[in-house]
Amino acid sequence: MIYFYQPDIAKGIHELPEDEHQHCTRVLRKTSGDEVGIFDGVGGMYKVLLTEVSKKQTKFEIVESRQLVRKSFYNHIAIAPTKNMDRIEWFVEKACELGVDEISFLLTKNSERDKLRIDRLEKKAVSALKQSKSGYLTKINELVKLDQFLSQTPSDLKFIAVVEENLPYYAEVLQQDRNVLTLIGPEGDFTQEESKSAVASGFRKISLGKSVLRTETAGLMASHFVNTINRY
């Protein structure tokens, strides 16, 4: 079954959004009478019948629907965007594939980028939703200053990945079924002051392992640590 995305289906909107309509008709050549799948991004999974397919729009009727169970933990990664936009987009695509629930972007002293095309990243999240069939859309947040983020973001378990000696290995301090927030620094890492103020805000310093990882790789590995502790 081919899946599309319509966040407002539960509100009674029974037609595809513009890009999904274009993809459905121009690329996949679907026509009236075809059955396709729809995700609403919050666990709703629908089988629908295309009833009206024109150049303008793709309308449908719901044939059946089910609610996918949300997983037992919440995985939030906050990362300093890389200079190279491809690497950020790659990170978002892969993190969404892994079922990361929320991604925030941090403006830090060593950040190499202070602007982000969030709309492009949201498209990555939507395509990952359809590809992975997880049913839940990854929330993508706007770029925000680190100090503002530290003061405003609650979570059960808060960690900051830094390159230092004698830090606990991430798998040894994580716990199952919790809301976990992990901070990932830029190339050149967080500054001493930044990691200090994170610790002062309740974040615990952890190590992602012995390898020296690029920012986007570190972000993805942090995502996977949280999955593995939850056997997800």
Add this chain to the structure above:
Amino acid sequence: MIYFYQPDIAKGIHELPEDEHQHCTRVLRKTSGDEVGIFDGVGGMYKVLLTEVSKKQTKFEIVESRQLVRKSFYNHIAIAPTKNMDRIEWFVEKACELGVDEISFLLTKNSERDKLRIDRLEKKAVSALKQSKSGYLTKINELVKLDQFLSQTPSDLKFIAVVEENLPYYAEVLQQDRNVLTLIGPEGDFTQEESKSAVASGFRKISLGKSVLRTETAGLMASHFVNTINRY
């Protein structure tokens, strides 16, 4: 310290290979009298003094050397290359960053590619070696038919990642300090016959988790599972 790659330094070759020479002189503008680092890819880490820098060549003298300890396990990933070459190169870059020891490429029934530019992938491995400072170069093997690979490749622990119900989660069957070989299938997965013959060759079926992962993502997550069980 900036690092370069010279696999034959222990054989007494005290000049940089052609591309390293170009990078050292044209890009980094190094000159005689500068000190740089060199990896030989098998754990040798050298501090050298540049003694002769011309358009033709970069010669050096060894100032000091040390042998980096090899890690306690061996991580071999055998993967069916994706249609899109960027995704393979991305996988190789990231797997090398994670310290994967060996990467093989499999020709399977659903493989979307039967030719590979191994030289380009080896360049990725070299740049990852220098970036991660692991000291050990990831071995990149030529594309080979699955049945041939199955019959020819020894390892302590052999696993095949497939999308099936009720398989053990990878982290639950892995063991520390072992030579581990993981097979990763193409988009469309291994065929029934392929996974059967893998099992007949001593490979155990495992699950990489609940998400439906693209081939290159599955390969990277398998690499990370082996790292995490070894606290690496």
